[in-house]
Amino acid sequence: MRDRGIILAGLVLFLGLITFPAWYSVARGATSKGPQLVLPATEKQCVAPTAWMRAWHMDLLVRWREQVVREGNRNYRAANGRVYSVSLTGTCIMKCHTVKADFCDRCHNYAAARGPYCWDCHVDPGLIRRASR
Amino acid sequence: MFMFEKAVTGSRRYWLWLLALAVVIGLGKLAYLYQFSTGLGVTGLSRDVSWGLYIAQFTFLVGIAASAVMVVLPYYLHNFKVFAKITILGEFLAISAVTMCMLFVFVDMGQPTRVLNMILHPTLNSIMFWDFVSLGGYLLLNAVIALVTLDSERKGVAPPGWIKPIILLSIPWAISIHTVTAFLYSGLPGRSLWLTAILAPRFLASAFSSGPALLILLCLAIRRLTKFDPGREAIQKLALIVTYAMIINVFFVGMELFTALYSQIPEHLEHFHYMFFGLEGKTTLVPWMWGSVVLAAVSLPLLIIPQARQNERLLAVACGMVFLSLWSEKGVCLVVCGFVPSPLGAVTGYSPTLPEAAITLGVWAVGALMITVFYKIALSVRESVA
Amino acid sequence: MKITRQGFFWVTGLATLAHAGRKVLAAAAPRRWAMVVDAQKCLRDQGCTKCIQACHRAHNVPQFREPNHQIVWIWKERFERAFASQQSEYTAETFRDKPVLVLCNHCNNPPCVRVCPTRATWKREDGLVMMDWHRCIGCRYCVAACPYGSRSFNWVDPRPHLPVLNTDFPTRTKGVVEKCTFCEERLARGQAPACVEACPDKALVFGDLADQDSEVRKLVRARYTIRRKPELGTQPQIFYIV
Numbered sequence: 001m002r003d004r005g006i007i008l009a010g011l012v013l014f015l016g017l018i019t020f021p022a023w024y025s026v027a028r029g030a031t032s033k034g035p036q037l038v039l040p041a042t043e044k045q046c047v048a049p050t051a052w053m054r055a056w057h058m059d060l061l062v063r064w065r066e067q068v069v070r071e072g073n074r075n076y077r078a079a080n081g082r083v084y085s086v087s088l089t090g091t092c093i094m095k096c097h098t099v100k101a102d103f104c105d106r107c108h109n110y111a112a113a114r115g116p117y118c119w120d121c122h123v124d125p126g127l128i129r130r131a132s133r
Numbered sequence: 134m135f136m137f138e139k140a141v142t143g144s145r146r147y148w149l150w151l152l153a154l155a156v157v158i159g160l161g162k163l164a165y166l167y168q169f170s171t172g173l174g175v176t177g178l179s180r181d182v183s184w185g186l187y188i189a190q191f192t193f194l195v196g197i198a199a200s201a202v203m204v205v206l207p208y209y210l211h212n213f214k215v216f217a218k219i220t221i222l223g224e225f226l227a228i229s230a231v232t233m234c235m236l237f238v239f240v241d242m243g244q245p246t247r248v249l250n251m252i253l254h255p256t257l258n259s260i261m262f263w264d265f266v267s268l269g270g271y272l273l274l275n276a277v278i279a280l281v282t283l284d285s286e287r288k289g290v291a292p293p294g295w296i297k298p299i300i301l302l303s304i305p306w307a308i309s310i311h312t313v314t315a316f317l318y319s320g321l322p323g324r325s326l327w328l329t330a331i332l333a334p335r336f337l338a339s340a341f342s343s344g345p346a347l348l349i350l351l352c353l354a355i356r357r358l359t360k361f362d363p364g365r366e367a368i369q370k371l372a373l374i375v376t377y378a379m380i381i382n383v384f385f386v387g388m389e390l391f392t393a394l395y396s397q398i399p400e401h402l403e404h405f406h407y408m409f410f411g412l413e414g415k416t417t418l419v420p421w422m423w424g425s426v427v428l429a430a431v432s433l434p435l436l437i438i439p440q441a442r443q444n445e446r447l448l449a450v451a452c453g454m455v456f457l458s459l460w461s462e463k464g465v466c467l468v469v470c471g472f473v474p475s476p477l478g479a480v481t482g483y484s485p486t487l488p489e490a491a492i493t494l495g496v497w498a499v500g501a502l503m504i505t506v507f508y509k510i511a512l513s514v515r516e517s518v519a
Numbered sequence: 520m521k522i523t524r525q526g527f528f529w530v531t532g533l534a535t536l537a538h539a540g541r542k543v544l545a546a547a548a549p550r551r552w553a554m555v556v557d558a559q560k561c562l563r564d565q566g567c568t569k570c571i572q573a574c575h576r577a578h579n580v581p582q583f584r585e586p587n588h589q590i591v592w593i594w595k596e597r598f599e600r601a602f603a604s605q606q607s608e609y610t611a612e613t614f615r616d617k618p619v620l621v622l623c624n625h626c627n628n629p630p631c632v633r634v635c636p637t638r639a640t641w642k643r644e645d646g647l648v649m650m651d652w653h654r655c656i657g658c659r660y661c662v663a664a665c666p667y668g669s670r671s672f673n674w675v676d677p678r679p680h681l682p683v684l685n686t687d688f689p690t691r692t693k694g695v696v697e698k699c700t701f702c703e704e705r706l707a708r709g710q711a712p713a714c715v716e717a718c719p720d721k722a723l724v725f726g727d728l729a730d731q732d733s734e735v736r737k738l739v740r741a742r743y744t745i746r747r748k749p750e751l752g753t754q755p756q757i758f759y760i761v
Contacts, residue, residue, distance in 0.1 A: 072643070088689075089686060089687075090687070122689045123579075123686045123689060171676075172694060174585075174674030174693075178587070179674075180672065242656055243659070243672065244695060245691065247656045248656060250654055251636050251744060254638055254654065256635060259633070259635055259636040261636040265636070317660075321663055321666075322630050322666050323664065323751065324666075397699025447753075475670045476667055477667075478600045481587070
């Protein structure tokens with residue numbers, strides 16, 4: 001076979017490409033450990049039950065958005081009776097999950113759920129803190 | 134059923150043409166990716182001139198799309214047999230033109246990923262919503278009509294009875310798409326160039342001259358490139374339509390000029406002054422407007438004089454002039470000049486940038502590709518049946 | 520005429536009820552937020568831009584070197600341009616070539632709201648012409664419809680062009696239209712708009728036109744005011760004392 005060299009080279013290349021997902025993550029040092037979240041220091045009570053929030057926080061945020069922007073209603077009465085002032089930066093971030101990178105981003109980056117464009121407009125105070133350092 | 138197999142067999146010339154179009158489309162796509170990531174700031178648009186080349190092309194192409202009615206109405210409503218062989222060409226032109234319209238609107242949007250908001254939050258008082266509905270409906274109508282009639286022709290049978298009311302519906306619908314597009318402009322209280330009742334009739338008159346002019350050029354090209362002959366009489370009748378529509382269009386423009394020039398109301402006069410002579414030294418659009426006038430003036434005698442109109446070579450020249458004249462007037466000047474001067478009296482110039490031009494050419498190439506493929510299918514079907 | 524004790528109490532009772540009723544109705548009636556601009560007071564210091572700076576800083580309005588991409592919520596125009604129908608060769612010296620503050624008029628009959636295909640801009644019951652930057656598709660139809668040039672479009676990402684980032688208010692992103700919102704977020708907190716608060720000469724008066732006793736209502740009743748292009752039927756709610 002004259003073409004043995006080319007065929008073998010092609011096979012090696014093909015195998016390398018097809019197993020790419022397997023060896024690339026290992027080479028990069030990625031682990032299978034889940035995201036480690038930094039919980040809020042001051043607040044112990046979540047706006048809604050944790051399991052529910054994990055599944056539905058996007059839905060809640062969209063409802064809040066419609067409520068604040070289109071109805072002008074900035075008050076949210078949680079299931080436990082507590083009333084929160086609805087503001088992504090002002091309440092969610094600055095009152096509770098103070099460093100977005102330590103909370104929101106951990107899961108979002110792990111799950112590659114980078115869809116929401118919220119932060120294109122809403123300000124992450126962490127950016128300024130980081131920039132001013 | 135879609136007969137696409139007819140589109141993938143062709144001569145060397147056919148494939149080279151498709152390749153050339155693919156290259157232009159590819160470049161347009163790259164330019165669009167640049168625009169999508171950076172924003173519409175890559176165009177020549179500004180706070181004062183917020184609609185430009187893209188929307189102007191959209192406006193012009195709605196007219197081309199509507200012009201299919203000029204072959205459909207005589208044939209289906211009045212049994213004008215001469216147009217029998219070319220109604221399919223008009224319908225395919227309409228489909229390609231409407232697709233280009235939608236693409237031009239898409240590339241002009243600041244947040245194109247939110248385009249579905251128009252469907253999720255329908256706003257019945259917004260003319261843009263109705264424009265979306267009417268264009269979408271027209272696309273669907275023509276797609277169904279073209280498909281069914283061509284399929285029937287391939288099978289050698291008459292089209293099914295239920296297609297007739299749909300075809301008849303497409304006639305007033307064609308008028309409505311361009312009327313609604315005119316309404317986008319003619320209901321705005323702050324833009325005195327467009328706030329005129331004659332805008333919709335003007336749009337229709339220019340549509341019915343530029344559309345059939347393009348169709349004539351396509352027919353002449355088809356006769357040269359394929360075995361299909363649309364027929365001399367069909368082309369002559371189309372030429373007559375172009376002639377009368379162009380006369381009416383020029384007359385309407387004259388009406389606009391009279392009202393502005395005789396009333397001497399500055400708000401009205403200033404837009405025309407900018408168009409023809411410039412304002413504050415800004416004269417970007419002046420050559421385009423005068424170019425349109427000269428092309429129209431030269432084309433009219435060629436169309437009106439029967440010996441000239443009946444000479445197909447001169448007719449082709451005249452049709453090219455009509456198309457370019459109206460493209461310049463409607464597809465360049467009318468939209469941009471509506472913004473100059475601005476509501477606060479500012480004179481801001483506009484000229485498209487390179488990415489803007491590349492995207493525009495890319496969209497035109499998509500339309501050309503669609504027309505090529507559609508006509509290839511239609512004419513191949515016809516050849517196989519014959 | 521003899522008045523009985525019963526009659527007296529009837530009359531005073533009814534009068535009290537009527538007055539209370541009027542107050543209740545006024546409270547129940549929707550507000551009509553409006554602004555009065557005292558153009559002469561504003562001209563006391565022609566170089567002053569405190570209101571513009573306050574607004575743009577409070578709302579993260581970007582500054583562009585490229586004039587074509589300019590975004591402004593409130594700014595100054597020459598009198599002849601703001602009130603084109605009011606000027607002549609003999610325009611009064613007070614106003615000839617002088618700057619006048621212009622902003623969104625929050626019209627009662629806004630053409631921009633009429634044309635928006637997604638209701639990303641709409642008229643609130645209390646008079647504000649609102650913006651929803653989540654819904655805006657960036658078609659710029661509202662920009663074409665506004666007869667006053669009050670609206671700006673984000674041609675590029677505005678964030679690199681912010682001199683200072685105010686964390687209390689979001690920025691916008693590329694591809695959406697923006698304009699003055701009468702400081703809706705401040706009104707919700709019971710505060711006056713940023714421009715009104717910042718004016719050292721108290722040239723801007725903001726209030727509820729539906730309230731007979733508000734300062735704006737008293738001003739428009741007592742002084743002659745003009746509005747921009749009223750003949751278009753937009754019913755602008757910015758009144759200028761000239």
